[in-house]
Amino acid sequence: MLSKISVALAATALLFAAIRLPAQQAVQPLQSMPYSPSLDLSSLDRSADPCTDFYKFSCGGWEKKNPIPADQSGWSVYAKLGNENEQFLWGILEADAKAANRDAVQQKVGDYFAACMNTSAIDALGVKPALPGLARIDALKTRPELVAAISSLHHEYEGSFFFNSGTDQDAIDSSVEIVALGAGGLGLPDRDYYLKTDDKSVKLRAQYVAYIQKLLTLGGESAEQAKFDADATLRVETALAKASLTRVDRRDPHKTYHMMTIGELSKIAPAFDWPHYFEIQGAPGVAKLNVAQPEFMKAVQTEVSTESVEALRGYLRLHFLTAAAPYLAHPLEQADFDFYSTTLRGVPAMPPRWKTCTRGVDRDLGEALGQEFVKRTFSADTKAKTQLMTEQIETAMKQEIENLDWMSPATKQEALRKLHVIRNKIGYPDQWRDYTTLEIKPDDYVGNVVRSYRFEDARQWHKLGKPVDLNEWGMTPPTVNAYFNPQMNDINFPAGVLQPPLYDTKLDDAPNYGNTGATIGHELTHAFDDEGRQFDDKGNLRDWWTPADAKGFEDRINCIRDQYAQYIVVDDIHINSKLTSGEDVADLGGTLLAYIAWKKQTAAQQLASVDGFTSDQRFFVGMAQWACENERPEVLRVRAITDPHSPGYARINGVVSNMPEFQKAFSCKAGQPMVHAPTCRVW
Known part of the structure; x- marks a missing residue:
């Protein structure tokens, strides 16, 4: 998602002789949503052995007939549906x-x-709309002026100036909204981009510096000043990156929860007048807050106290302008796109x-x-059928928890209590947001x-x-995605993801439970993955596990981590399975739950083969075909560092290779790639 930034119109003019070429639009607005089946025979690659590479068997044809569009970093079933929704x-x-x-x-x-x-x-x-903000930054002559200005910049603009602030549910008491202070201020996607010393990382940092220089000169700076500001920005951001938690550490909610008084925060970062800062944000009288990364805030204190005022001004100018660029004249928009989309993600x-x-x-x-x-x-019938499927999958989860042989009765009781109060949000909010x-x-x-x-x-x-609004959504209805919120303890399925080919009212239950059912199960399993399991039925961060049960969970999730760590993302880069383990567990658990729910739903039916596939085979092909994708190598390198999801092929092959139900359906034998030994299973 692009950053938003508030920019005031300037009284003076600085016009570009810009020509924005008309886009070559081979497509027209859709008057109705197109139809694609949730099990597409033309997407198969029948030359592949399903017991060797089930993803290729299910998606090889799709990959061949779906090249990546020029304006995309990758192309997938989800992206294609998202494009149709748009x-x-x-x-x-x-x-x-x-x-x-x-x-x-x-x-x-x-x-x-x-x-x-x-x-x-x-x-x-x-660049006229950005000139007042740039002028305000240029007018900062002393260190106290500059530090004080960060407060107003945070209030007026969404550029990432050193750190971020806002409101959030209290991790310990989820019924309460508190002030939260988080790390920010980096122009590259992750801390590792600043710290890695391989050739690609060194080259990318040089390209980042070149981007900064280009953008700042488009904003009116001299080439000499832009070079100084670019070097200063990289230096400041590298210091912040060194103090930032890794993405794996940030998955541990205990490592990002540090309640402090304003006085304690002032000892860590005394350069800021924190009562005044929060008064400007619209939160006067704040007494306590969560400082997600105290060591990062210490680094901010060091940077604003030791870097020259000129260098800090350059850093602020860059972050102001890079946030504004997507909304300005074409040369600035293009410069932003050239680096963040073309250089970083390979989009031409x-x-x-x-x-x-x-x-x-x-x-x-x-x-x-x-x-x-x-x-x-989005019809009422679709909502009702999705609600029924969700309830069936929750029933399957209840049975699975009750029958676990590695979990004690005490922990089971807590898990079931949490399961019973999970709220299902399907399609759209009960009450629409008021934009009056x-x-x-x-x-x-x-x-x-x-x-x-x-x-x-x-x-x-x-x-x-104010009380937490439990009816609030974190995604808009047209979004092709879904999520679980551990503090709300709810699962959310926007209307946009409940369209063909992901949910297909024209087809039978087998591919629908394999596809949408596995997605529902995936989000439900997030309530009990390595992060979600740390929150209780009220959404509070609380350890409700016995030590032996916690060890049993870790032993089982480590089996999955060891398996996925062997998969390649791109080049010689392996999956960081400590980063992806939550999603990997959810993929496996969700597919198993969907299979159980589907079997119960169709228990009284005589399910005939269709198009040469048994009903079980149709379930698994339907499950696999949601993940069909093509990705550019550049974006795969970004995802290997930043994305908690494994690549599509691993999300399918990793799951089915741990499911005896799949192996029976396709007659796979021990020793074949789709029969993982040992079998990994958490839920």
């Missing part, structure tokens, strides 16, 4: 932008889209403008746009982004001192 939303937004008689929701989403699509007006402004071409604008509306007005999407795509006070204009793109950011920022800070 095309459908594009049609809605074009209509809402032009309609004469519109309701309030249609006015807001239509006017936002229209303003974003007006690239001639955006280009005519050049920018997306057509309609995609950028559709994504912007979804980002800033997601529940308004979601209303338009849901009433056209957010002003959206059809001729003010930057202003719309400004007001949207401030609206959301105020909404988040307004949560302090």
Whole structure:
């Protein structure tokens, strides 16, 4: 998701002689959602042996007929459906932008889209919208002025200036919203990009410095000043990276929970006037807060205290401008894309403008746009069937927990208590977010982004001192994804992910339970993965495991970690299975739960073979085909460092090789690749 930033219009003008070439759009807005089956015979590669490489057998044909589009870092079944959802939303937004008689929701989403699509007006402004913010940074002459300015920058802009602040549920008491302080301030995707010494990492850091120089010169700096600022930025960010927790450490909620008083925080980072800082954010009188990474905040203190004011100004300028660039004239937008999409992820071409604008509306007005999407795509019947499938899978989980031979009765009782109160959110929120006070204009793109950011920022800070809204969603309805929230103790399935080919009302239960059922089971299993299991039925961080049961869990998850650590992501880079183990456990557990639920659902039926596949085989092919994908090597390198999900082939082969049910269905024998020894299983 692109960063949002509030930028004020300048009184002075600095115009680019920019020409924004019209996008070559071979596609048109969709008036209805297309249909693709959840089990697609043309996606198979029948030359592959399913007992040797089940992913290739299920997805080899899909890979051949689905090359990666020029504006994508990769292409997958999920990405393809996401693209179709966006095309459908594009049609809605074009209509809402032009309609004469519109309701309030249609006015807001239509006017936002229209303003974003007006690239001639955006280009005519050049860098002008960012000039006031840059001028404010340039005016900082002393260290106290600069440190004080970070408070206002955090309030007015979403650029990542050293650290991040906001509200969050208290990990120990999930009913309470507290202030949280987190690490931030890095321009590269992860701390490892600054610290690794291999040739690719060294080259990428040089390319990052070149990007900074280019962006800052586009923002009006001299080449000499831009070079100084680029070198200073890399130096500051490297120091912050060294003090940052690894992504594996950040998966441990205990390592990111450090409640402190304002006085204790002031001892770690005395350069900041913390009571004043939080008053500016809209949270006066804060007494305690969670400091996720105290050592990182000590590094921030060192940097703002020892680096020259000129170097710190350069760092702030870069982070201000890099956050603003996607919303400014084409040269700045292109510079941002060239580094973050092309260099980092291998994407050769920018997306057509309609995609950028559709994504912007979804980002800033997601529940308004979601209303338009849901009433056209998501039936009550689909919601009811998905709800039934979810309940069946929860019943399967209950039976699995009750029958575990490695878990004591005391821990089982706690696990079942948690399972029984998990809340299922399907399709869309029960109550839509109210955007009444957010002003959206059809001729003010930057202003719309400004007001949207401030609206959301105020909404988040307004949560302090109020009960946690258990009905809130973390994804918009058109999103092709799903999630489990350990502190809310809920699983969430937006309407966007419950469309063909992921959920297919035209096909039988076997592929639907294999696909959507396994996804439901996946999210449910997250409640009991290595991270989720640390939260109780109320969503509180509490150890409800006996020591022997905790060891039994770790022994079993280590079997999965050892297995997945053997898989290659790209080149000679192996999966970091300590990073991916939560998702790997959820994939395996979710597929098993879906299989159990499907067997119960169809127990009284005579299931005939279809297209030469038994019903069990159809279940597993349906399960595998959600993961069909092609990925660019550049983005695979990023994912190997940053993504807690394993590559698609490992997510399928790793699961089925641990399932005797699959091996029986395809008559796989011991010693074949899809028969893992020993069999790994947690749930």
